[in-house]
Amino acid sequence: MFKDLNPILHSQLRLAVVSILISVKEAEFTYLREKTEATAGNLSVQINKLKEAGYIDVEKTFKDNYPQTVCKITPQGVQAFEEYVKDLQAYLNIKK
Amino acid sequence: MEQQKEMTGQESLELISRMINSARKNYYETGVSSLLWGSIITICSLVTFANYYWQLPGLGYIWFLTLAAVVPQIIISIRESKNRGFKSHDEDLMSGIWISFGIAMFLLSWVMAYMNVPYQPPIYMVVYGIPTFTVGYGRRFRPMVIGGIGCWVLALFAVYASFPYIMLYMAAAAQLAWFIPGLILRKRYLKAKAQKENVQRS
Numbered sequence: 401m402f403k404d405l406n407p408i409l410h411s412q413l414r415l416a417v418v419s420i421l422i423s424v425k426e427a428e429f430t431y432l433r434e435k436t437e438a439t440a441g442n443l444s445v446q447i448n449k450l451k452e453a454g455y456i457d458v459e460k461t462f463k464d465n466y467p468q469t470v471c472k473i474t475p476q477g478v479q480a481f482e483e484y485v486k487d488l489q490a491y492l493n494i495k496k
Numbered sequence: 497m498e499q500q501k502e503m504t505g506q507e508s509l510e511l512i513s514r515m516i517n518s519a520r521k522n523y524y525e526t527g528v529s530s531l532l533w534g535s536i537i538t539i540c541s542l543v544t545f546a547n548y549y550w551q552l553p554g555l556g557y558i559w560f561l562t563l564a565a566v567v568p569q570i571i572i573s574i575r576e577s578k579n580r581g582f583k584s585h586d587e588d589l590m591s592g593i594w595i596s597f598g599i600a601m602f603l604l605s606w607v608m609a610y611m612n613v614p615y616q617p618p619i620y621m622v623v624y625g626i627p628t629f630t631v632g633y634g635r636r637f638r639p640m641v642i643g644g645i646g647c648w649v650l651a652l653f654a655v656y657a658s659f660p661y662i663m664l665y666m667a668a669a670a671q672l673a674w675f676i677p678g679l680i681l682r683k684r685y686l687k688a689k690a691q692k693e694n695v696q697r698s
Contacts, residue, residue: 405508412503412511419515424582427519431581435518463578485512492505 405491408453409484413438413446418481421456421473429469447471455480519582527681528572534675536565537624541667548660566598590631597627617662621651621669628673639677646672 409415416436420427433443447469450456455477459470473481503511540558547555573591577583600623608616629644631637647669654665 405505410503410508415503415508415511416515419512420519423516423519425585425587427582434581435515485509488505488508492509 405487406480406484408449408455409480411446413442414450415484417443417446417450417471418455418473418477421471422478422481426470426472429471432471450477453480525681526576526685527678527683528576529569530674530678530681532565532569532572532678534670534673534678536561537670538667538675541663541670545660545663545667562601586634589634593627593630597623615655615659615662617666618651618654621647621654621666624669624673625651628677632677637677637681639680640673643673643677 409418413436416438417432420432420435429440429443429447432447433440436443438446447456447458451458454474457472457474459472461468461470540561543555543558547558601620604619604623608619613619625644625647627644628640628647632640632642632644650665650669650672654662657665
């Protein structure tokens with residue numbers, strides 16, 4: 401039997417954000433927006449969902465008098481991502 | 497990018513791979529720091545070489561340029577860090593390597609001057625090779641690996657060279673360690689930047 405794919409990660413924008421955050425130590429909101437090509441509102445909602453799930457940490461600060469949001473993946477997020485990829489590979493292998 | 501779109505397993509894997517590659521592409525450094533130090537050490541070495549014949553007293557202080565270059569280096573580092581928008585996993589490690597190299601060079605210059613060590617350039621070349629090789633090896637950037645090894649090979653040959661010719665080895669070491677890798681980094685960075693701008697325009 402297949403394990404169900406993690407519904408938090410199995411969504412295009414949230415998966416894109418987590419994939420980027422796996423590759424870097426931390427990233428600014430503007431960087432994530434540029435890479436995912438998402439709208440600010442949509443990205444903000446999905447980042448909040450990932451934060452609520454405990455997969456990412458979000459730090460809001462000020463840089464040059466402008467608000468700055470920095471996102472960082474948590475150990476729980478790394479574990480969830482690894483499990484998601486493992487489940488995905490199992491799913492694709494059996495499907496072949 | 498739409499949030500609601502239903503993805504197949506294959507599409508998920510492709511998305512992960514695309515995003516990881518896209519983030520990795522941003523690892524390109526601007527090459528400005530490498531070009532700065534490659535130019536300064538080359539200029540100082542060649543001026544010292546030429547001054548053996550010119551005998552201009554003021555040019556004896558040319559190596560103070562390396563101290564003055566720390567200021568633009570700090571400005572470049574802060575500006576690059578601000579504009580990048582992300583922090584890579586190895587960023588602190590890389591900064592640590594270059595800061596420790598800078599401190600070691602400063603102390604080495606002072607200690608060798610104090611102890612009146614003759615023929616200092618080969619010692620500097622050995623030290624130049626350490627961060628260059630380490631960073632090149634760690635980031636899998638072959639020009640810096642070659643540059644680091646080049647510094648060590650030149651240091652071996654420089655032992656047999658006399659002043660002022662030893663300064664030509666020093667200039668060659670700076671070219672191999674920093675200037676040439678800097679040019680390659682710069683070319684890659686500008687290419688990646690142009691690609692990014694094209695994507696944004698289309």
